[in-house]
Amino acid sequence: MEGLIAPVWLITFGACVGSFTNVVVWRLPRQESVVYPGSHCPRCGHAVRWHDNMPLLGWLLLAGRCRDCSASISWRYPVVESLSALLWLSTMLVSSGGGGGVEPSLQPWIGLPLVGLLLPLVLIDLDHMWLPESLCRWGVLLGLMASVTGGAPVFADHMIGAALSLMALETLSALAEKALGQPALGLGDAKLAALGGAWLGVFGIAIAMAISVFSGAIVGSIGRLTGRLKPRQPFPFGPFIALGIWLVWLKGPNWWWDQWLNIF
Numbered sequence: 001m002e003g004l005i006a007p008v009w010l011i012t013f014g015a016c017v018g019s020f021t022n023v024v025v026w027r028l029p030r031q032e033s034v035v036y037p038g039s040h041c042p043r044c045g046h047a048v049r050w051h052d053n054m055p056l057l058g059w060l061l062l063a064g065r066c067r068d069c070s071a072s073i074s075w076r077y078p079v080v081e082s083l084s085a086l087l088w089l090s091t092m093l094v095s096s097g098g099g100g101g102v103e104p105s106l107q108p109w110i111g112l113p114l115v116g117l118l119l120p121l122v123l124i125d126l127d128h129m130w131l132p133e134s135l136c137r138w139g140v141l142l143g144l145m146a147s148v149t150g151g152a153p154v155f156a157d158h159m160i161g162a163a164l165s166l167m168a169l170e171t172l173s174a175l176a177e178k179a180l181g182q183p184a185l186g187l188g189d190a191k192l193a194a195l196g197g198a199w200l201g202v203f204g205i206a207i208a209m210a211i212s213v214f215s216g217a218i219v220g221s222i223g224r225l226t227g228r229l230k231p232r233q234p235f236p237f238g239p240f241i242a243l244g245i246w247l248v249w250l251k252g253p254n255w256w257w258d259q260w261l262n263i264f
Helices: 002-030 057-061 076-093 104-128 133-150 152-180 187-226 238-251 253-263
Strands: none
Touching: 002 076, 002 104, 057 076, 076 104, 076 238, 104 133, 104 187, 104 238, 133 152, 133 187, 152 187, 187 238, 187 253, 238 253
């Protein structure tokens, strides 16, 4: 029974953070405060009652409709809350080679702010093809603070990883724009890569970017073949970078490198 306590708390708090993530994803692109006013219906403006604001349960009890005006509440709200809960639970799966080299006993808990930042970044990029600099900046700062627990060599590696990632992707973006005549990568992608470097170090972010390029190429190719993406039509790359960062955080760069060698 005691072994279930930590997962239950992770799922509960993860769902609550997911509820707040929905607020951030809606308000931040609109340059609204994510704190004030409290949760309210965007149609009628009535404040959401505390018992209706419970993650997952609130939406189910309301049958997906506002209590005051009966406006439909998007299914995305409980989906994001559920996804956040699962991502929080996944922090317990970090392996001995993962965790970016930070103090092993702290790795499951240090991963919580990382996943708490990656999820809203992914959702905002999917909605607006924009990665808020403020969230990326906080991610870099928290990643470097976490790396201190691994000692001076880990901190230095993560500092270099953040700087190299930023410079490499900004340079690549500029070169691609000259060659293609249109932006190939947004500057937000470079800032998200810097966030990854601050959490994973040089080798870690290199592997994470390889995963993101590989997965992005697969999805992009499928989109082109099915006609959902037109030639040279841009699509958000941030979700693939975030996926690479999280996968490398959980398993470590050496594990992914070994899988790559086994395949080829």
